[in-house]
Amino acid sequence: MIRGARPDSPYLALLPLERIVLIGGLLLIVVLSGIISFGSETGSHPLLYGSFLAYVGVLALPLFRAFLRAPGLFHPLFFYATWTGLRSLLTGDAVLGATGLEFHLALPGMGRTELELIAAKSFLLEALALVALYVGYFLSREIQVPRLRQPAPPKRLVGAVVLWMVLPTVAVAILSMEAGSLGELLLQRGIGSDQRIAAEIGRHWNYLAGVGTIVPVVWLAFDRGAAKYPLFWVVALLSAFLVFAATGSRSSAIWPFILVALTWALRHRRIPYRALWVAAGIAIVLIGLLGEFRAATRGVDTLEDVELQGDIWVSAKAGYDEMVARNTTNSGQMAVLGSVPDRVDHLLGESYLSIPFVVIPSRLWPGDTPDAAGKMNSTYIYGNPRSGVPTGPVGEAYWNFSYPGVVLVFVVFGGVLRFVASIYRSNSEHPMIIPIYLYTIVTLAPGSNEIYNSIHAFVPVVGFYLLIRTVDRVRLGKISVPRAAGLVGRQ
Known part of the structure; x- marks a missing residue:
């Protein structure tokens, strides 16, 4: 465990040893990638490796005090660069920088050298x-944000939890009835997405099935000791099961626990490293088990026909290989960079038109709503209109407005992060601001798909918070709902 006196900071100040470990980890990745790149016949093109070095160098800037005066693990600028960067490095970028790229699913006619030049362009655009982003953050002015009045500890929080969990439970029940049974719903993973129940009755039921995943996060924001209660973990596991049953998404089932760990760290102002190692091991096993279950459902008629072979590690490796492919041979961003503007024209803002429709279910809108970047990528570049391939925010900005688009979009996003930091710094103990802030720094990025995901998280967070406050004010059959103006006040 990393120990030391952690300075007081709402962002959870970075310890010297943590800084050394992070810098050392980046150096290790760079050195190992360089050894493979220059020391083997299958190494990457020198220009690709050089672009990879430039990207890692820019990525590491927030780790240094000369760049960021008071870095913290949850500082929005630090978190975005470190979280996004390390995750991409460990799930494909380091492999790409070291070994290059021999083929790409969306660019079948290109040779290795041409593909590696596209990969180099991708790294340079990420660095740009x-x-x-840094420029936009530092050029933005500090904003004086009013402090929200701290609510009293809720007396009926468990009752609100039970009421809220009715939503995802009913959603899964409706999907199960349409499928024939819960077992048949679980078998939906083995058929095409356009043939699944959600495609017939509306994907909003899938969304409702996932709204329970925010419950443990908001619960911890209200009660920093909530993780000691068995009911807390029952709700967390139930919400994860419900969203997996409805969507079959392993990440949707794992992400709630990652958010719980981050919320706990923020509330207790320390990182439980031992618990995180245990949780990481459990997550790997779950990824393997859920991946094996998903694979086993393909081509079977009943749940009884599903046979699990017990190859958890093989399934986990297959899941990891799939993540690596998303950054290499099936990278939506590189598909865009290799196709625009020669084969496909710039969108000129078209993909961003989908953002205002994020809160409107497609069933309630007459006609088709505009497509987000992932759907457009799959349709126009991959030639598969029934699916979606994320472009990433950099790929989407380039597809819309070329190189100036990347600069403009991320300068604006830097200003957004500065504003978010101002809100959190003034309200770092408020139980509604804590989860919204965490979902912002974890999920928000300047892309249509990423904005979709963030707003879809914000809505249930605010809804559950208001439910907690409302349930706590029920008196003899009457409800006293706090006025909006009463929520804000100087402390």
Whole structure:
């Protein structure tokens, strides 16, 4: 465990040893990638490796005090660069920088050298985007944000939890009835997405099935000791099961626990490293088990026909290989960079038109709503209109407005992060601001798909918070709902 006196900071100040470990980890990745790149016949093109070095260098800037005066693990600028960067490095970028790229699913006619030049362009654009993000953050002015009045500890929080969990439970029940049974719903993973129940009755039921995943996060924001209660973990596991049953998404089932760990760290102002190692091991096993279950459902008629072979590690490796492919041979961003503007024209803002429709179910809108970047990528570049391939925010900005688009979009996003930091710094103990802030720094990015995901998280967070406050004010059959103006006040 990393120990030391952690300075007081709402962002959870970075310890010297943590800084050394992070810098050392980046150096290790760079050195190992360089050894593979220059020391083997299958190494990457020198220009690709050089672009990879430039990207990692820009990525590491927030780790240094000369760049960020008071870095913290949850500082929005630090978190975005470190979280996004390390995650991408460990799930494909380091492999790409070291070994290059021999083929790409969306660019079948291109040779290795041409593909590696596209990969180099991708790294340089990522570095440019980070520089623009830093510039936008530091050029933005500090904003004086009023402090929200701290609510009293809720007396009926468990009752609100039970009421809220009715929503995802009913959603899964409706999907199960349409499928024939819960077992048949679980078998939906083995058929095409356009043939699943949600495609017939509306994907909003899938969304409702996932609204329970925010409950443990908001619960911890209200009660920092909530993780000691068995009911807390029952709700967390139930919400994860419900969203997996409805969507079959392993990440949707794992992410709630990651958010719980981050919320706990923020509330207790320390990182439980031992618990995180245990949780990481459990997550790997779950990824393997859920991946094996998903694979086993393909081509079977009943749940009884599903046979699990017990190859958890093989399934986990297959899941990891799939993540690596998303950054290499099936990278939506590189598909865009290799196709625009030669084969496909710039969108000129078209993909961003989908953002205002994020809160409107497609069933309630007459006609088709505009497509987000992922759907457009799959349709126009991959030639598969029934699916979606994320472009990433950098790929989407380039597809819309070329190089100036990348700079402009990320400068603006830097200003957004500065504003978010101002809100959190003034309200770092408020139980509604804590989860909204965490979902912002974890999920928000300047892309249509990423904005979709963030707003879809914000809505249930606010809804559950208001439910907690409302349930706590029920008196003899009457409800006293706090006025909006009463929520804000100087402390």
